[in-house]
Amino acid sequence: MSDISRRDFLKTGAAALAGLTIAPSSILGKSFGHVPPSDKLNIAAVGIGGMGNANLKNMEKTDNIVALCDVDWRYAKPVFDRLPNAKRYYDYRKMYDEMGKSIDAVLVATADHTHAIISAEALTMGKHVYCQKPLTHSVYESRLLTKLAEKYNVATQMGNQGASDEGTDLVCEWIWNGEIGEVTKVECATDRPIWPQGLNAPEKVDRIPKTLDWDLFCGPTDVIPYNSIYHPWNWRGWWRFGTGALGDMACHILHQPFKALNLKYPTKVQGSSTLLLQDCAPSAQHVKMVFPARDNMPKVAMPEVEVHWYDGGMMPDRPAGFPDNKQLMGPGGGLTIFHGTKDTLICGCYGQQPYLLSGRVPNAPKVCRRVPNAMGGGHEQDWIRACKESPSSRVKTKSDFSEAGPLNEMVVMGVLAVRLQTLNKELQWDGENMRFTNIADNETIRNLIKDDFKIVDGDPKFNKIWTDPVNAQAYAQELIRHNYRQGWKLPDMPR
Secondary structure, X not given: OOOOOHHHHXXXXXXXXXXXXXXXXXXXXXXXXXXXXXXXXXXXXEOOOOHHHHHHHOOOOOOEEEEEXXXXXXXXXXXXXXXXXXXXXXXXXXXXXXXXXXXXXXXXXXXXXXXHHHHHHHXXXXXXXXXXXXXXXXXXXXXXXXXXXXXHOOOXXXXXXXXXXXXXXXXXXXXXXXXXXXXXXXXXXXXXXXXXXXXXXXXXXXXXXXXXXXXXXXXXXXXXXXXXXXXXXXXXXXXXXXXXXXXXXXXXXXXXXXXXOOXXXXXXXXXXXOOOOOOEOOOOEEEEEEEOOOOOOOOOOOOOEEEEEEEOOOOOOOOOOOOOOOOOOOHHHEEXXXXXXXXXXXXXXXXXXXXXXXXXXXXXXXXXXXXXXXXXXXXXXXXXXXXXXXXXXOOOOOOOHHHHHHHHHHHHHHHHHHHOHHHOOOEEEEOOOOEEOXXXXXXXXXXXXXXXXXXXXXXXXXXXXXXXXXXXXXXXXXXXXXXXXXXXXXXXXXX
């Protein structure tokens, strides 16, 4: 077959392929999980109207996009029009049923609450997975994807493209080389949200657009009345579907401290915010996480460290020696400050433009693998490269689920700290067993449903409407591991 192109083979072999229009790698005689670099992957995409569109542009120039799935075909129309040969679906489950044997890899770029279930099924099918950030909506889901990716030994990547940027490499290399000494405190911030947050749930019920399958959008969570404030894009600010500014941006901004400081599970967390509502993320938040001492590295110790997060306009104090009249927020709308015993390291979102506050320019050994053009498609192409390598010799991507999963647990732990702040305590976390250890059996918690305010005869009247008290342990456990609605189920956790 050396003189027959793959395309010609697919055309002439259609009948022999039992009606499949696309030949999977296994049918073409390739070993499971390995596609020679000279061949193209057959990629299916779920969620293509937003970031999925951008990801596809960085994949379609080198590989085959064979199936496109989105719950809103009007939102997805530009991609459908650009890739007319790809088969179209509303429901990813139907796509998997019909094309599961003819695809090699899956891109997942849906709303946060459906990342886990779509990715998990793809992993159990032995498909390579690129999933947008945040990797999942809950701690349990992050742990599950980490373990499934390991079990099925496929190539994975979370869509935090700064993981492949040289700024992240430099931050790690400088810290590992002891350039700033021991780090005991890290402060991070973002200029997000840029979408609505801190809102009462809408009471108006809008007409569902004909092109939108609202039941499928809700997916594993309960179906609620449709309102245009939820979709498209603004779902990020609503707890049912998104994780707020923290979940949206922390995978970009907390990744550098997570990787450079060899973090894993925090032991203590606490959160505070502007008005905390049952349905919508606050307009501004602060989270503090404490990580225990880790094993020392050859050139630097790893003592206990505090990691602070700020969003919605809240910012850390300007560090001593930071220049007057200079904006503290870094490039890309993000900021990370590593407070070391020898120096202070500062970088922007994605780890961009790192520098030492002293002005000294480190000359540390380059021990991290570089990815060319990381922010311009290199992150996606590095995943494609890994998909085509043999599992036995595969070089992991820069945000492989073995790293992205634990990182995402850290991110959604911040969300937990905010949502449980009315317990009025520093929460103690048992990371291995995914449980809080200092919530008493008889503790209760209430949520603020609505913050009502009226002027009556020139006098302000406040009326806060609360839920009935519920058991705090049970409530926390549901946040750690969501209860999916009937008909939606995750695979079992691998042992």
